[in-house]
Amino acid sequence: MLPPASDQAIPQPLTDQAPAAPAGDRAAPGGPPRARGREPGGFLDPVQLLKAFPEALRKLHPRVMVKNPVLFVVEAGSALTTLSAVLNPSVFTWVISCWLWLTVVFANLAEAVAEGRGKAQAATLRRARTDTVARRLRHWQVGTDLETAKTERVATSELALFDCVVVAAGEPIPADGEVVDGVAAVDESAITGESAPVVRESGGDRSGVTGGTTVLSDRIVVRVTAKPGHSFMDRMIALVEGATRQKTPNEIALHILLCALTIVFVLFVVTLQPMAVYAGAAQSTTVLVALLVALIPTTIGALLSAIGIAGMDRLVRRNVLAMSGRAVEAAGDVNTLLLDKTGTITLGNRRAAGFVPLPGIPEIQLADAAQLASLADETPEGRSIVVLAKERFGLRAPAEGELGYSQFVPFSARTRMSGVDIVWSDRTGCLIRKGAASAVLGWVRERGGGAPAEAGWFADSIAASGGTPLLVAVHDQDGPRVLGVVHLKDVVKNGIRERFEELRRMGIRTVMVTGDNPRTARAIAEEAGLDDYLAEATPEDKMALIRREQAGDKLVAMTGDGTNDAPALAQADVGVAMNSGTSAAKEAGNMVDLDSDPAKLIEIVRIGKQLLITRGALTTFSITNDVAKYFAIIPAMFASAYPGLDALNVMGLASPESAITSAVIFNALIIVALIPLALRGVRYSPSSAHALLRRNLGIYGIGGLVLPFVGIKLIDLLVIRFIPGLG
Ligand SMILES: Nc1ncnc2c1ncn2[C@@H]1O[C@H](COP(=O)(O)OP(=O)(O)OP(=O)(O)O)[C@@H](O)[C@H]1O
Numbered sequence: 101m102l103p104p105a106s107d108q109a110i111p112q113p114l115t116d117q118a119p120a121a122p123a124g125d126r127a128a129p130g131g132p133p134r135a136r137g138r139e140p141g142g143f144l145d146p147v148q149l150l151k152a153f154p155e156a157l158r159k160l161h162p163r164v165m166v167k168n169p170v171l172f173v174v175e176a177g178s179a180l181t182t183l184s185a186v187l188n189p190s191v192f193t194w195v196i197s198c199w200l201w202l203t204v205v206f207a208n209l210a211e212a213v214a215e216g217r218g219k220a221q222a223a224t225l226r227r228a229r230t231d232t233v234a235r236r237l238r239h240w241q242v243g244t245d246l247e248t249a250k251t252e253r254v255a256t257s258e259l260a261l262f263d264c265v266v267v268a269a270g271e272p273i274p275a276d277g278e279v280v281d282g283v284a285a286v287d288e289s290a291i292t293g294e295s296a297p298v299v300r301e302s303g304g305d306r307s308g309v310t311g312g313t314t315v316l317s318d319r320i321v322v323r324v325t326a327k328p329g330h331s332f333m334d335r336m337i338a339l340v341e342g343a344t345r346q347k348t349p350n351e352i353a354l355h356i357l358l359c360a361l362t363i364v365f366v367l368f369v370v371t372l373q374p375m376a377v378y379a380g381a382a383q384s385t386t387v388l389v390a391l392l393v394a395l396i397p398t399t400i401g402a403l404l405s406a407i408g409i410a411g412m413d414r415l416v417r418r419n420v421l422a423m424s425g426r427a428v429e430a431a432g433d434v435n436t437l438l439l440d441k442t443g444t445i446t447l448g449n450r451r452a453a454g455f456v457p458l459p460g461i462p463e464i465q466l467a468d469a470a471q472l473a474s475l476a477d478e479t480p481e482g483r484s485i486v487v488l489a490k491e492r493f494g495l496r497a498p499a500e501g502e503l504g505y506s507q508f509v510p511f512s513a514r515t516r517m518s519g520v521d522i523v524w525s526d527r528t529g530c531l532i533r534k535g536a537a538s539a540v541l542g543w544v545r546e547r548g549g550g551a552p553a554e555a556g557w558f559a560d561s562i563a564a565s566g567g568t569p570l571l572v573a574v575h576d577q578d579g580p581r582v583l584g585v586v587h588l589k590d591v592v593k594n595g596i597r598e599r600f601e602e603l604r605r606m607g608i609r610t611v612m613v614t615g616d617n618p619r620t621a622r623a624i625a626e627e628a629g630l631d632d633y634l635a636e637a638t639p640e641d642k643m644a645l646i647r648r649e650q651a652g653d654k655l656v657a658m659t660g661d662g663t664n665d666a667p668a669l670a671q672a673d674v675g676v677a678m679n680s681g682t683s684a685a686k687e688a689g690n691m692v693d694l695d696s697d698p699a700k701l702i703e704i705v706r707i708g709k710q711l712l713i714t715r716g717a718l719t720t721f722s723i724t725n726d727v728a729k730y731f732a733i734i735p736a737m738f739a740s741a742y743p744g745l746d747a748l749n750v751m752g753l754a755s756p757e758s759a760i761t762s763a764v765i766f767n768a769l770i771i772v773a774l775i776p777l778a779l780r781g782v783r784y785s786p787s788s789a790h791a792l793l794r795r796n797l798g799i800y801g802i803g804g805l806v807l808p809f810v811g812i813k814l815i816d817l818l819v820i821r822f823i824p825g826l827g
């Protein structure tokens with residue numbers, strides 16, 4: 101027997117006065133997502149270049165230069181030519197020395213400009229960091245009364261992991277953490293730049309809060325999950341400043357290739373001299389160094405790190421924190437995207453919308469059982485059931501005297517059930533469970549009960565509409581039986597369908613993985629326009645699916661927000677956690693999206709692809725554009741010894757000196773000319789990766805081959821005009 105509804109109030113959670121802020125997180129509607137700050141255009145701001153100049157000079161220190169062997173060789177060569185210019189002064193040796201030094205400075209400038217942009221962003225972020233006083237709770241435990249709890253005021257910097265702090269309307273949240281009590285509207289504009297408030301609440305997958313954001317309404321208790329100095333904001337600042345940037349495996353591979361090429365050319369130039377002497381055409385140090393610099397891949401050596409920094413920077417501008425460059429690169433090659441349903445594809449604001457009793461059961465009886473099973477269920481779903489039962493029937497929790505003993509069964513993603521075991525004061529007892537249909541039916545059958553067909557029908561019809569059915573069952577003196585179904589409603593995020601279509605055009609398969617039942621999953625997958633879905637997935641199932649895809653040589657991205665997504669987020673090559681999500685999810689992933697927008701993956705993939713393509717294109721360009729320099733320098737070197745070699749002087753350069761000078765000047769200027777491209781990235785449009793690669797290798801390979809012939813010739817014309825003594 102169920103007790104009559106009691107009128108005595110229990111301390112109501114804040115849910116009753118849920119803030120009137122828009123529910124859920126902002127899903128980017130069809131249009132392009134808003135970027136933080138202005139995206140730098142194609143032209144490089146001269147002011148930026150000027151500002152980065154001192155830093156570029158500072159980087160000339162050999163200790164810094166040695167990290168970039170290609171340019172270290174150029175620097176050593178510059179020093180050598182300068183020495184020979186001092187010992188053996190001539191216009192030619194001085195001009196070459198100057199331009200060699202400029203080559204190194206320009207290379208450093210590329211990196212300095214990239215870093216400078218990050219520093220500007222970091223400064224903006226620093227301003228958002230708070231250093232205030234926090235109200236720390238003393239001897240308080242989750243679930244106990246807040247009114248009587250004692251608080252103490254401490255400086256934010258003194259907060260430790262797992263401290264609980266109270267934050268009320270108008271106050272800043274002192275540290276990264278998780279809401280463990282209450283629900284509030286939070287202004288996250290300090291970190292996202294977006295002014296619409298978001299809801300953060302305890303118990304569910306929207307519990308994550310970020311230090312520096314402000315509570316707008318109500319009051320929450322936040323458990324600190326990051327020590328001061330190690331918050332996401334701190335990590336983001338370190339990232340955009342380039343302080344913690346590590347080379348990715350791809351970058352290391354390319355780096356090794358560049359070093360190998362450099363060594364080969366150093367050996368070539370060193371062994372060239374004895375042969376030249378033998379041929380009666382001994383070369384000066386200056387000429388040999390100029391040849392070496394022209395041959396080694398200086399262009400990509402100069403731009404490589406700027407390309408990487410700019411990629412990170414582009415992500416941060418779109419409010420994505422990447423914890424590793426490796427993940428950014430992997431994003432460029434992703435084949436499959438897995439998304440969880442609740443809170444990622446839907447708003448995650450899953451609320452009870454109605455009670456559907458089985459024939460012969462009064463609705464109030466179902467509502468009462470459902471709310472008893474939810475009294476200690478701190479998930480948003482559980483709280484919404486309590487609220488609905490109160491609204492519809494004025495039902496409230498049992499009074500002190502009525503309850504003998506009760507034991508709550510918390511919800512877990514594995515059991516897909518929650519409930520309560522109650523012994524009333526008159527010593528009668530009952531067990532109540534609510535949860536996924538298959539789980540609750542299993543529970544009833546295990547206890548020897550059966551389920552009328554209606555239970556399945558009702559659940560199916562709710563599921564077919566995209567809702568989540570929760571079956572409610574009791575086991576009391578009348579035996580185990582199903583009472584009916586609670587209809588949980590959730591809404592698919594606005595405009596998400598178009599975004600998934602865009603992913604498809606990029607060649608990415610989208611799969612929804614959800615703990616929910618297959619019918620609901622199918623309805624939502626169809627509505628959102630996903631390629632496939634996996635229903636009734638436990639956390640392990642989600643991870644196993646990723647492993648299977650990876651075994652088939654696929655790169656997998658996963659976005660999710662729940663603790664049940666954490667294993668999958670950790671397993672995925674690209675794990676994007678929603679910033680609104682639990683701290684377990686955020687720790688497991690290798691990226692965090694501050695806007696909590698699953699469609700952000702489009703941006704992430706685009707940036708990853710752009711990074712890979714830009715690096716590939718500029719490497720190709722760098723290697724092919726050295727070819728023209730052989731044609732400029734080799735004939736010049738041996739013109740006197742082998743006049744026949746003049747046939748190679750296809751550019752018709754004026755004199756050996758002007759030819760070598762022009763090649764060196766071109767080599768230096770091309771670095772500056774390509775800085776904007778390195779920072780902005782090669783244009784990317786969704787099409788197959790192969791087509792893109794072919795197109796870019798074509799453009800940059802042929803461009804790299806042809807451009808220097810024109811460029812060197814033009815410079816040669818200027819050189820003989822304006823630098824007397826080289827003509
Ligand atoms: N508080 C709750 N009490 C009882 N059952 C619940 C509760 N919350 C959810 N369920 C049931 O458990 C199922 C699994 O929940 P889980 O959180 O693992 O997945 P989900 O949130 O539905 O999906 P996703 O992983 O896509 O976010 C739900 O579909 C629902 O049927």
Ligand SMILES: [K+]
Binds near residue numbers: 396399
């Ligand atoms: K070069």
Ligand SMILES: [Mg+2]
Binds near residue numbers: 440441661662
């Ligand atoms: Mg979930």
